[in-house]
Amino acid sequence: AIQMTQSPSSLSxxxxxxxxxxxxASQYISNSVAWYQQKxxxxxALFIFSASTLESGxxxxxxxxxxxxxxxxxxxxxQPEDSATYFCLQDYTSYTFGQGTSLEIK
Amino acid sequence: xxxxxASGPGLLKDSETLFLTCNVSAxxxxxxxxxxxxxxxxxRRPAGKGLDYIGHVQNTGSSTYNPVFGSRATISLDKSxxxxxxxxxxVTAADTAxxxxxxxxxxxxPGRGFETWGQGKMVTVSS
Numbered sequence: 199a200i201q202m203t204q205s206p207s208s209l210s211x212x213x214x215x216x217x218x219x220x221x222x223a224s225q226y227i228s229n230s231v232a233w234y235q236q237k238x239x240x241x242x243a244l245f246i247f248s249a250s251t252l253e254s255g256x257x258x259x260x261x262x263x264x265x266x267x268x269x270x271x272x273x274x275x276x277q278p279e280d281s282a283t284y285f286c287l288q289d290y291t292s293y294t295f296g297q298g299t300s301l302e303i304k
Numbered sequence: 305x306x307x308x309x310a311s312g313p314g315l316l317k318d319s320e321t322l323f324l325t326c327n328v329s330a331x332x333x334x335x336x337x338x339x340x341x342x343x344x345x346x347x348r349r350p351a352g353k354g355l356d357y358i359g360h361v362q363n364t365g366s367s368t369y370n371p372v373f374g375s376r377a378t379i380s381l382d383k384s385x386x387x388x389x390x391x392x393x394x395v396t397a398a399d400t401a402x403x404x405x406x407x408x409x410x411x412x413x414p415g416r417g418f419e420t421w422g423q424g425k426m427v428t429v430s431s
Contacts, residue, residue, distance in 0.1 A: 199371070232417035241404055241421035242355070248415040285355055287417045289408075292370070293345075295355040 200224055202288055204296025212304045217273040219299045221286035226266055230290035233262055233271045236298075237282045245284075246271065278303050308405045308422030318431045322392040326405030326422055329386065343408035344388040345418060346379055348401040356401075360408065361388060395429045402426045 201224040211217050221231065229249040234242035244253050246262035249269055259274045273280055281303045286296040312324035326344070345360035359369035361379045369377050378391040388405055403425050406418035 228414055230414040232415050234417075241406075241423055242418075243421075244417065244419050247417060247419075248413050251413075287355075287415075289415060289417050292368075293357040293417070295357065297354040 200227060200288055200291055200294050202286055202294050202296040204286055204299060206299060207297060208300040208302070210302045210304050211276050213276055213278060215276045217276050217280075217301065219271040219284055219286075219301075221264075221269045221271075221296045223267045223269070223288055223290075227288045227290035229265050230288055231262070231264065231269045232287045232289070234285045234287065235280075235282045236285065242285060276303065306407065306420055308407065308420060310403055310405050310422045310425035312425055312427070314426055314428060316395055316427065316429045318396055318429060319394055320429075322390070322395050322399065322427060322429075324390045324403055324405075324425055324427070326388040326390075327386065328388065341410045343410055344379070344381060345406045345408060346377075346388075346390045346403060347406055347418065347421075348399075348403045349424075350398075350401040353401075358390065358392075362410075397429050397431060400427065400429045 203222045205220050231249045233246040235245050236242040245256045245260055249264050250262045261272045263270050284299045288294050307329050309327045310324055316322055343360040346358040347355055349355050357370050358377055359379050361367040361381045365381055367379045376393045380389050405422045407420040408418055
């Protein structure tokens with residue numbers, strides 16, 4: 199089974215900071231990666247798909263990149279409402295989530 | 305727009321069987337949400353942990369499961385009731401989690417994943 203190793207597991211940053219979250223796949227997965235944001239008490243929301251395509255309605259400060267095995271979610275200028283847990287997902291073969299990154303605003 | 309809502313008992317005991325249903329509805333009743341091609345899926349998140357894909361059922365009734373759950377899980381579809389169900393046998397405390405139903409459109413672009421999610425149902429297993 200394909201494993202997704204996500205880092206860091208938690209992160210604390212200030213408003214306006216640039217934030218990067220990474221996911222590494224245990225094997226080649228092309229661009230078959232999605233990124234989700236989940237806030238407490240809510241369902242995960244799709245933010246980025248196909249590794250780098252922004253879902254409709256998602257702020258442009260969010261971006262994704264990567265291909266093959268290494269993928270990155272970047273928030274260019276952190277806002278208070280970005281406090282949440284972020285997950286990567288691969289759907290190249292079946293479905294596997296990363297362990298999640300809890301993002302806190304200082 | 306389709307809406308998903310999971311329901312079922314919130315408290316179980318060791319070795320019991322978890323049974324959850326996901327009701328599929330939308331603001332408009334026109335159209336049949338099951339004639340499109342979708343994977344109707346179950347995913348869970350234990351408190352403080354990551355998301356686990358459990359499995360999915362297709363419109364044909366054919367289902368696929370995460371091997372981690374072995375033969376404990378059964379996912380089925382009732383088109384007449386617009387419901388997707390999850391049965392998880394022999395539960396333990398490790399199955400305590402919030403369970404989500406979600407939908408995958410097929411075919412779709414790579415990495416589109418689960419584009420529609422229900423709100424989730426918290427389930428606690430006590431010994």
